[in-house]
Amino acid sequence: xxxxxxxxxxxxxxxxxxxxxxxxxxxxxxxxxxxxxxxxxxxxxxxxxxxxxxxxxxxxxxxxxxxxxxxxxxxxxxxxxxxxxxxxxxxxxxxxxxxxxxxxxxxxxxxxxxxxxxxxxxxxxxxxxxxxxxxxxxxxxxxxxxxxxxxxxxxxxxxxxxxxxxxxxxxxxxxxxxxxxxxxxxxxxxxxxxxxxxxxxxxxxxxxxxxxxxxxxxxxxxxxxxxxxxxxxxxxxxxxxxxxxxxxxxxxxxxxxxxxxxxxxxxxxxxxx
Ligand SMILES: O=P(O)(O)OC[C@@H](O)[C@@H](O)c1c[nH]c2ccccc12
Numbered sequence: 001x002x003x004x005x006x007x008x009x010x011x012x013x014x015x016x017x018x019x020x021x022x023x024x025x026x027x028x029x030x031x032x033x034x035x036x037x038x039x040x041x042x043x044x045x046x047x048x049x050x051x052x053x054x055x056x057x058x059x060x061x062x063x064x065x066x067x068x069x070x071x072x073x074x075x076x077x078x079x080x081x082x083x084x085x086x087x088x089x090x091x092x093x094x095x096x097x098x099x100x101x102x103x104x105x106x107x108x109x110x111x112x113x114x115x116x117x118x119x120x121x122x123x124x125x126x127x128x129x130x131x132x133x134x135x136x137x138x139x140x141x142x143x144x145x146x147x148x149x150x151x152x153x154x155x156x157x158x159x160x161x162x163x164x165x166x167x168x169x170x171x172x173x174x175x176x177x178x179x180x181x182x183x184x185x186x187x188x189x190x191x192x193x194x195x196x197x198x199x200x201x202x203x204x205x206x207x208x209x210x211x212x213x214x215x216x217x218x219x220x221x222x223x224x225x226x227x228x229x230x231x232x233x234x235x236x237x238x239x240x241x242x243x244x245x246x247x248x249x250x251x252x253x254x255x256x257x258x259x260x261x262x263x264x265x266x267x268x269x270x271x272x273x
Pocket of ligand 1: 246
């Protein structure tokens with residue numbers, strides 16, 4: 001049987017990383033990573049918004065995806081970053097994968113320098129080289145997808161990221177993956193409502209897994225959130241942190257859409273409104 005979409009993406013990623021390694025030796029990246037200002041504090045910014053407004057939003061900058069195709073034609077990462085910041089997001093997520101999401105490393109730099117929000121490099125990490133690359137690009141957090149990595153790879157990449165002072169979002173989709181995620185150090189546990197193996201979303205995933213997440217970890221409810229009603233449903237399931245892309249990226253006025261979603265979902269306004 002042919003592999004899943006996730007397998008295909010990761011195979012392609014391994015090819016790209018091999019290419020990048022020969023083009024840009026790790027020594028060069030290590031130096032660039034070292035020259036960066038310290039990370040902005042991704043998990044801390046989320047917690048701050050949760051404490052001040054009730055909801056911490058990671059707003060995603062995503063031009064296209066394998067499941068949706070082209071999401072937004074008018075795509076300017078710096079403008080979108082400012083809109084999300086003014087709309088009340090705690091953090092940004094920037095897709096840097098080119099082949100499947102039409103993103104780029106440059107998008108991350110543009111978004112991050114346009115505002116003061118912490119940024120997660122949203123990509124498929126299959127090699128420690130990419131963690132150093134993320135820091136060299138200025139990323140404040142990385143994503144590790146449990147379903148794509150073994151325990152040794154996860155622990156290794158997590159420790160490199162934590163060593164740089166970055167945060168790590170550990171993404172799971174089922175009970176077995178959650179159990180493996182809980183062996184790691186990072187408190188940020190992303191429950192992906194989208195099954196990356198078949199690209200279908202179901203909010204019941206968060207309802208099923210949230211009760212199994214210990215109180216010292218923070219649930220990030222990811223994917224498929226369409227409306228304030230969905231937010232309220234996920235809050236009732238125990239989520240206070242959200243990762244939302246498509247719904248916001250499809251709206252012409254992204255700032256307004258962000259605010260409407262947050263306030264409609266039950267967030268109170270903080271000082272910035
Ligand atoms: O656009 P949505 O349905 O709101 O989802 C955002 C985010 O959760 C999704 O883009 C995502 C979650 N995990 C990923 C891993 C790789 C690529 C993308 C993702």
